[in-house]
Amino acid sequence: MKTETDKNDKHSGEDHIFEGNRTTPYFKIILNGILGLFFAGAGVYQFIRIQQWEAAGGIIEMNDLQQLLYKLTGKWGILALLLLAGGVFFYKAYARWKRVKMQERL
Helix, strand or coil: CCCCCCCCCCCCCCCCCCCCCCCHHHHHHHHHHHHHHHHHHHHHHHHHHHHHHHHHCCCCCCCHHHHHHHHHHCHHHHHHHHHHHHHHHHHHHHHHHHHHHHHHHC
């Protein structure tokens, strides 16, 4: 009987977390964590920037998606979207970390 993590098995070989280099899963965990921090930080930065713009007036640059989201939901929608994106990357990092720890025990 072959183990579930056998690299020669055509079904689980692609799914094996340690395919190739052993440091690759940790690199992906760190990368997803950094992307999560980036999106969360960008959300807070945009929120503060828009809040200051609303108080002071003037002109602010936004891309089309931000303009649409601001018109529909205001500054809270932009913050929520970017925090959600950051949360997705944090979840991906956490899920991969759990999977690496589980496969290290095998």
